[in-house]
Amino acid sequence: MNRIEKVFKTMKVEGRKAFVPYVMAGDGGLASLKEKLVFLQEAGATAIEIGIPFSDPVADGPVIQEAGIRALNTGVTLQEIVDCIREIRPIIHIPLIFMTYMNPLLAYGLERFSRDIQTSGIDGLIIPDLPIEEEEIITAYLDEVKIELIRLVTLQSPIERMEEITKRGKGFVYAVTVNGITGTRAQFATHLSSHLKKIKSVSPLPVLAGFGISTPEHVEEILKYCDGVIVGTKIIELMEAGNYEHIRALIDATKLPIA
Amino acid sequence: MTTTTLPDEKGHFGMYGGRYVPETLMQAIIELEKEYEKAKVDPSFQNELNDLLRDYVGRETPLYYAKNLTKYAGGGKIYLKREDLNHTGAHKINNSLGQALLTKRMGKSKVVAETGAGQHGVATATACALLNLECVIFMGEEDILRQQLNVFRMEILGAKVISVKSGSATLKDAVNEALRYWVSNVEDTHYILGSAMGPHPFPKIVRDFQSVIGQETKLQFMKKEAKLPEAVVACIGGGSNAIGMFYPFLEDREVRLYGVESAGLGLHSEKHAASLAKGKPGILHGAYMYLLQNQDGQIQEAHSISAGLDYPGIGPEHCYLHDIERVKYDAITDDEALEALQVLSKTEGIIPALESAHAISYALKLAKEMEPTEHIVVCLSGRGDKDMEAVRSKIGGVKA
Numbered sequence: 001m002n003r004i005e006k007v008f009k010t011m012k013v014e015g016r017k018a019f020v021p022y023v024m025a026g027d028g029g030l031a032s033l034k035e036k037l038v039f040l041q042e043a044g045a046t047a048i049e050i051g052i053p054f055s056d057p058v059a060d061g062p063v064i065q066e067a068g069i070r071a072l073n074t075g076v077t078l079q080e081i082v083d084c085i086r087e088i089r090p091i092i093h094i095p096l097i098f099m100t101y102m103n104p105l106l107a108y109g110l111e112r113f114s115r116d117i118q119t120s121g122i123d124g125l126i127i128p129d130l131p132i133e134e135e136e137i138i139t140a141y142l143d144e145v146k147i148e149l150i151r152l153v154t155l156q157s158p159i160e161r162m163e164e165i166t167k168r169g170k171g172f173v174y175a176v177t178v179n180g181i182t183g184t185r186a187q188f189a190t191h192l193s194s195h196l197k198k199i200k201s202v203s204p205l206p207v208l209a210g211f212g213i214s215t216p217e218h219v220e221e222i223l224k225y226c227d228g229v230i231v232g233t234k235i236i237e238l239m240e241a242g243n244y245e246h247i248r249a250l251i252d253a254t255k256l257p258i259a
Numbered sequence: 260m261t262t263t264t265l266p267d268e269k270g271h272f273g274m275y276g277g278r279y280v281p282e283t284l285m286q287a288i289i290e291l292e293k294e295y296e297k298a299k300v301d302p303s304f305q306n307e308l309n310d311l312l313r314d315y316v317g318r319e320t321p322l323y324y325a326k327n328l329t330k331y332a333g334g335g336k337i338y339l340k341r342e343d344l345n346h347t348g349a350h351k352i353n354n355s356l357g358q359a360l361l362t363k364r365m366g367k368s369k370v371v372a373e374t375g376a377g378q379h380g381v382a383t384a385t386a387c388a389l390l391n392l393e394c395v396i397f398m399g400e401e402d403i404l405r406q407q408l409n410v411f412r413m414e415i416l417g418a419k420v421i422s423v424k425s426g427s428a429t430l431k432d433a434v435n436e437a438l439r440y441w442v443s444n445v446e447d448t449h450y451i452l453g454s455a456m457g458p459h460p461f462p463k464i465v466r467d468f469q470s471v472i473g474q475e476t477k478l479q480f481m482k483k484e485a486k487l488p489e490a491v492v493a494c495i496g497g498g499s500n501a502i503g504m505f506y507p508f509l510e511d512r513e514v515r516l517y518g519v520e521s522a523g524l525g526l527h528s529e530k531h532a533a534s535l536a537k538g539k540p541g542i543l544h545g546a547y548m549y550l551l552q553n554q555d556g557q558i559q560e561a562h563s564i565s566a567g568l569d570y571p572g573i574g575p576e577h578c579y580l581h582d583i584e585r586v587k588y589d590a591i592t593d594d595e596a597l598e599a600l601q602v603l604s605k606t607e608g609i610i611p612a613l614e615s616a617h618a619i620s621y622a623l624k625l626a627k628e629m630e631p632t633e634h635i636v637v638c639l640s641g642r643g644d645k646d647m648e649a650v651r652s653k654i655g656g657v658k659a
Contacts, residue, residue: 056435056544059281059439061439065425072557077555102542104555104556106540106541107541107552107556129281131278133278151282152282155283157282161286165282179444179446181442
């Protein structure tokens with residue numbers, strides 16, 4: 001069984017909610033990736049999303065764009081990131097998920113990429129510029145090595161499309177909470193709760209919400225309607241600022257009893 | 260084999276094209292495709308567009324026999340398709356008006372667009388003024404500096420111009436920001452993409468709206484010469500004027516088609532925008548296409564003296580036509596384009612846009628190798644007024 005599947009099975013039995021933080025590989029130097037992953041695992045992250053930097057990340061807001069630029073400026077390559085994961089993997093026990101855009105993967109070679117990330121210990125993959133209409137380009141390679149392609153559902157996806165996406169999905173469903181790009185937001189759409197409930201009602205997989213979630217209050221509120229949260233921009237900002245206590249507070253918010 | 264039935268229903272031209280966009284945009288582009296297919300066969304939509312193209316844009320544009328330029332080149336006869344005489348000074352308005360009408364039809368009230376040279380921005384701002392649509396234009400900071408006058412034109416027309424500072428601060432980055440804006444405002448906003456690129460159905464929609472260029476050319480040329488031309492030449496950034504010119508000729512195998520990319524400071528340098536000559540296939544801005552990129556798949560900055568050609572990719576249909584060798588693609592340097600601009604100005608009294616000057620330069624080379632009984636049509640995609648500052652800074656001028 002894939003680590004992602006296993007973890008969510010356990011969480012369900014124990015009635016716990018998931019917290020998935022995002023870090024940009026190569027930001028602050030690739031050497032810092034290990035300590036970041038170790039910290040997040042120790043702080044209670046359910047799984048970790050690892051961004052692979054791309055020059056033109058159209059789904060990302062300024063904070064993740066800049067983290068990507070910082071990473072690229074160090075000269076980091078996808079090959080080095082894959083090798084780094086292979087090295088760190090023995091001490092990280094939670095699922096690791098790569099998030100990146102199609103072009104770096106194409107340049108690496110989709111078949112080789114799928115094989116290499118599997119042997120290095122990656123469990124899942126999120127590709128924001130790959131809707132279900134185009135996913136055949138890579139799914140056969142991923143299926144072969146049992147890497148789970150995490151699909152995204154958004155506020156714009158009609159119910160039939162939600163059904164189609166969640167039916168195909170592996171691991172969990174990534175419910176995008178805003179019309180927009182990544183980045184912190186003060187408020188969410190008023191119909192977000194009903195939207196998340198709708199996804200929950202059709203999805204055979206756990207539903208994790210992401211985009212714009214930045215405070216323990218957001219985490220608590222959103223967890224009423226889904227199985228976990230994904231936090232990217234805020235984690236990057238807090239790591240930049242060295243504010244690790246605040247990261248713990250965000251993660252701890254998932255451990256509160258749900259009202 | 261037929262090439263005119265593409266793209267397939269998923270928006271692919273062979274391996275190129277497709278819809279590589281964030282899920283938030285999928286519903287919008289699926290709706291756009293449905294609405295476009297309806298509009299295409301709706302006589303009232305077509306009549307409204309055709310009336311505007313005739314009475315507002317000034318179509319059809321002339322097909323002009325450039326006698327002096329022909330004499331200068333010495334060889335084949337050169338005709339110019341005068342898209343520079345369109346309202347707003349370039350072919351861009353053909354597409355902007357069509358898509359602005361589609362925006363109305365979809366019940367959306369706002370438009371976002373990217374622009375490089377500013378021609379598509381001006382054309383879109385114009386169409387939005389005419390049809391009472393709110394308009395936001397993203398433009399790279401670098402291009403804003405190169406094209407001050409066009410920025411002001413957009414503002415006069417009521418558009419909001421937003422400067423893009425990320426990346427190379429040119430067209431590629433303006434597209435990134437326009438896409439991000441569209442993702443965030445998709446409910447009431449349509450993205451009027453300006454070239455034959457981006458996710459399906461944009462390459463098809465833009466091609467169809469621009470095909471009026473090639474359709475007119477074909478009829479006009481037949482009338483004048485009672486045959487088809489031996490060669491047709493157009494410049495290529497994303498490739499909208501070229502695909503509009505080429506598409507109606509694709510099945511006429513005897514007509515040789517030439518697409519001209521920007522070779523910038525030379526193909527041997529790192530400073531060019533020749534995606535077909537020097538790039539390799541990849542995915543950017545929603546489509547599979549040839550891209551200037553490093554070996555890790557990071558997109559490289561393009562360079563061209565002409566802001567409109569300064570793009571690291573090329574529309575997916577061109578990629579396909581390149582691979583099947585239906586169109587021959589070549590490149591012209593900044594210096595060659597500058598020279599061609601001056602030659603056309605002095606011989607014919609027509610100042611072409613720097614983009615179009617690439618096509619002129621190539622046509623001059625081609626004409627020399629052709630017989631006087633043979634003919635070349637060049638798509639003169641835009642006029643050069645916008646480029647006068649850039650040209651003056653390169654070749655100097657009389658100072659007071």
